[in-house]
Amino acid sequence: MGGSLENGVAAATAALRVDKEVDYAQYFCTYAFLYHQKEMLSDRVRMDAYFHSIFSNTHHFLGKTVLDVGTGSGILAIWSAKAGARKVYAVEATKMSEHARALVRANNLETVVEVIEGSMEDVSLPEKVDVIISEWMGYFLLRESMFDSVICARDRWLKPTGVMYPSHARMWVAPIRSGLGDQKKNDYEGSMDDWHSFMDETKTYYGVDMSVLTKPFSEEQKKYYLQTSLWNNLHPHQVIGTAAIVKEIDCLTATVADILEVRSTFSSLITVENTRLCGFGGWFDVHFRGRREDPAAKEIELTTAPSIENSTHWGQQVFLLHPPVRVSVEDALDVSFSMNRSKENHRLMEVEFGCDIKQCSGKLLPSFRNKFYLE
């Protein structure tokens, strides 16, 4: 959401400091609801990945200390305890912590799992830990910027020999086709038609000329309909070219500076005949590999790539082009991608795609550059 804030908060946001009360009002509130927790707990792909990462690698947990960052309902902390951990600290910033505590007790694990209500930046633990486990990934990996809290936890509380669960994360982008672009274009045009009727009526009945607001209204509507990325569950057939990695994160060493801005240039070859490049799809995967000196016995992958049977609640993020571009097999895209945090709200992202297209005939199409908002 745009709009300037009063001086104190403006300065704070500019410094990307988490203004706790605003952050709570906007971000944490959703996680305080059991319904939302249940949605995540019902995501079988997500649950399976974490479940297997723990129970196929119990050597990382047996007799060890664990920190669960953002425990929510407490599920990862409970599994860690069942995998044999000596002690689990389960930190949760919202009142969901009370439910986590009840769940731990109901599953007879209260001697092992200690639920702590508070933010990771503030809480104090009695000791450093062998494992930090967290399900921190937002849409397209970095939306919500929860990884900041994981980094903070790691820097404060992970032993020098400790492991991160997950250990690695990657962001992927691919060219896609989609009917959503047409829909949104129609919605935008309908909204502008409606605006013009509204202006006529307001002039006729109420004597006020609204035309000076046409430009800002159209920019606001454009941003809403055409420039905001969408959640979508892409079918694999909608991916029309080779996918590329735009970011790789080693969770053991990444800093906040590393993830403040994502920049990447990559090539993509169109793999479908006579189709439309309607935009780009973005997703992520994470891996549970342990660390070089203490690797996983079994490496587990959690991917949110387009899939028929293994889709997740994350879906993919879709960035639509207006208008779409006709492309065909072996056309080559040179793409520049960037993503950084919105100045107004560090948990939202601004994304830019630049694209040059060389048809397989050798002909160069006009290049374009589009800005998007990931809300």
Add this chain to the structure above:
Amino acid sequence: MGGSLENGVAAATAALRVDKEVDYAQYFCTYAFLYHQKEMLSDRVRMDAYFHSIFSNTHHFLGKTVLDVGTGSGILAIWSAKAGARKVYAVEATKMSEHARALVRANNLETVVEVIEGSMEDVSLPEKVDVIISEWMGYFLLRESMFDSVICARDRWLKPTGVMYPSHARMWVAPIRSGLGDQKKNDYEGSMDDWHSFMDETKTYYGVDMSVLTKPFSEEQKKYYLQTSLWNNLHPHQVIGTAAIVKEIDCLTATVADILEVRSTFSSLITVENTRLCGFGGWFDVHFRGRREDPAAKEIELTTAPSIENSTHWGQQVFLLHPPVRVSVEDALDVSFSMNRSKENHRLMEVEFGCDIKQCSGKLLPSFRNKFYLE
């Protein structure tokens, strides 16, 4: 939204102090969008009422000073200037003020209308005013609690001889029938069925017993589906008994204490044969009467009562009973109604209905008392 806040904000909210940054994040943000302003400007009943209240009563505006509290797009300030005001101060807390300023200039009124960005509690005006005009009414009148800002404006800036536009406001309640109750009941039961499947699966596949969360989950879902009032556009035929006034406000004299809590007991006679009391509908009206010493030449009414042709964007608020109660013509309801601000967020309301039903045969049905949340 529920959930406890960190100590500082908890104390603040308990004192009902407006924590500006949280308030901005939750409340003001919507009003910063032109789309939202347009929705209100497209409400013909609303627009007609204010338009006629001003232009049928130009004696209140000609050569006078006016304050528009929460000017939004600036429309009321612009009309006040066109009605001959000497000076209009148009106060707006969001960046919408920039659009208001542009609209004023585009309509050649910048010498008369001064747009001031800020909250009514903070801004300073160079003089007191003859008229305070404001469109401050929320769903069921008091949702959003914007009237607090109008009272503040009046106490600080209205001349002893000044008038309020509108001058009076009333809240109404009537017994209704509605299919929404059945819908919401089904949604709630579906949600609980789903919860039980989810619990079975989580136990089977992941070895975690979620049953301790069934009660809090069911309470959360009950609150969401069954105890939260709904926006609805009631058809007049859905009103099945006599309507009653539960609150009357004189905008010239009301204090914040007067509106912190609304309490009323009233009687209602059922006027429809063999029907279902599915709940209660709430709405409001406002009047533009000027003041006793300086009355309106023409009194204008803006009502949001159920209507076929004159519905407004406010609709009505609907409070549904589960289960509904069979009633018939001449059955008598004794209703107690109360509404007060939520401790967690002063812009949300908690509502309670108590009801005794005496059938026209003389038989007394079991009384009930239901709590609702107006979000």
